[in-house]
Amino acid sequence: MMRKSLSRRIAESMRYKILSILFLMSMVFVSCSPQKKLAYDFIKQSRGASVALYLPDELKKTNLREDCDPRLFKDSDLDEKQIRDTIDARTKILNKIDDDIFLDVLFASFKETLKDYDLKLEYDVEPDSLHWIVDLSHIEVQEKTPTLISDCGIEGNIDMFSVTGINVASWFELINGEKSNSLFNEQDYEEYLVDCYYSLDSLNNFLTNIRLNVITIEGFYDFAVMLGRLYAGYTYDFFMNEYVKKEMLREEKDYSDDIYLRYDPYEGYVYPTWRDRLIPN
Numbered sequence: 001m002m003r004k005s006l007s008r009r010i011a012e013s014m015r016y017k018i019l020s021i022l023f024l025m026s027m028v029f030v031s032c033s034p035q036k037k038l039a040y041d042f043i044k045q046s047r048g049a050s051v052a053l054y055l056p057d058e059l060k061k062t063n064l065r066e067d068c069d070p071r072l073f074k075d076s077d078l079d080e081k082q083i084r085d086t087i088d089a090r091t092k093i094l095n096k097i098d099d100d101i102f103l104d105v106l107f108a109s110f111k112e113t114l115k116d117y118d119l120k121l122e123y124d125v126e127p128d129s130l131h132w133i134v135d136l137s138h139i140e141v142q143e144k145t146p147t148l149i150s151d152c153g154i155e156g157n158i159d160m161f162s163v164t165g166i167n168v169a170s171w172f173e174l175i176n177g178e179k180s181n182s183l184f185n186e187q188d189y190e191e192y193l194v195d196c197y198y199s200l201d202s203l204n205n206f207l208t209n210i211r212l213n214v215i216t217i218e219g220f221y222d223f224a225v226m227l228g229r230l231y232a233g234y235t236y237d238f239f240m241n242e243y244v245k246k247e248m249l250r251e252e253k254d255y256s257d258d259i260y261l262r263y264d265p266y267e268g269y270v271y272p273t274w275r276d277r278l279i280p281n
Contacts, residue, residue, distance in 0.1 A: 012105040021224040034253060035244050037260050039270045049130040050122035053110055058099045063091060066162070067145065092164045094143040096217045102224050109228025113256040115234045116265045128177035129243075132256050134235050142167045152196040152208060163192035164215055168227060172278060174238055181242075183278035185234065191215050234278045237262050244278040269275070 068087045078086065088095055098140040111121045149159045169186040197213040241261055248255035262273045 025033070030072065035248065035255075035259055035261060036270050038244040038247050039240055040262065041247075042109075042240045043088065043263060043270075044186075046130065046239070047118040048133065050125055051114055051119050052123045052125065052131075052133045053107065053121060054133070054135045054137075055103050055214050056105060056137060056139055059097065061094050061097065062140060062142045063087070063094055064142050064144045065090060065164075079262055091143060091218060093166055093215060097141065097220065101163045101221060105221050105224040106228045106231075110232045111228075113229045117232070117263075119236070127175045131177065132235070132239055133173075133175040134231075135175070136170055136231070138171040140169045142169070143196055146190065148193055149195050150164075152198055152210075154175035157198075159196070159210075161193065161210060161212075163191035163212060165222060166215065166223070166262055168223075170231070171281060172235075174235065174278075176239055177244065182281040183238065184281040185231070185278050187223075187227060187230070189215055189220060218229075222258065231261065233262070233265075236276055 044047040046084055067090050073083045073086070076083070103174075114121060122131075127133045144165045144167060146164045147163045148163055150161070151157055152159055166187070166189040167186055170179075170184070172185070174181045174183060191212045191214050193210060194207075194213050197209050199207045199209055201207055237260075239265060244261065245257075247253055260268050260273055260277055262276060263270050
């Protein structure tokens with residue numbers, strides 16, 4: 001009887017948690033229904049809209065690798081050239097980036113993705129509700145050495161691994177004829193752990209064996225393709241949410257900035273998001 005009672009309580013607790021989650025999800029869905037209706041209105045009205053995209057002439061690059069910190073060489077016997085050569089040898093991506101290739105790939109991906117939203121790239125137009133300007137004024141690329149933590153499959157044993165990561169931070173100015181908006185976004189391209197296990201050496205000491213999915217310059221240019229797609233979608237979502245906000249306020253309806261909508265052009269539906277978006281700068 002005790003087991004049955006306990007299992008029943010566990011089942012009831014799980015049921016309560018599931019119902020609570022479903023209730024919260026339904027509340028979000030209901031609360032954003034008027035906004036979603038306006039979002040679908042925007043999708044219909046914006047078909048064929050024009051977008052002008054402007055990119056910076058070059059990237060700002062910052063090396064933040066811990067093993068490239070100039071303070072490491074303060075008391076070394078290396079001269080300036082040897083220090084530069086050492087830092088250059090330890091840097092994996094930053095010193096191999098061709099700015100023109102990265103920006104061309106990002107531009108082409110952005111332009112191609114616009115078609116999925118029934119938009120087109122066009123210049124020499126005055127910004128208005130159907131003519132948008134996207135000024136990606138500044139892009140900073142940082143190379144870092146974040147730390148991964150893993151137990152390698154043995155509970156209680158913690159191992160830390162230093163890997164290479166690239167952070168791309170972008171600053172936007174979005175204009176639709178009514179106002180100019182400053183926004184920001186950052187994305188990471190990082191190495192990650194594929195496999196991790198222990199073995200013993202001849203003295204029965206533990207050896208940690210790891211296999212990483214390493215980042216490459218080719219992979220970084222593929223990352224630029226992803227960024228172009230993402231930025232095109234984020235741009236569309238921003239103007240869609242601006243339209244929804246304007247119409248909600250014009251109709252004197254309750255509006256909350258906490259509800260931000262994204263549009264999936266491939267599935268044709270609108271859904272709420274909290275972090276997957278451009279952030280006001």
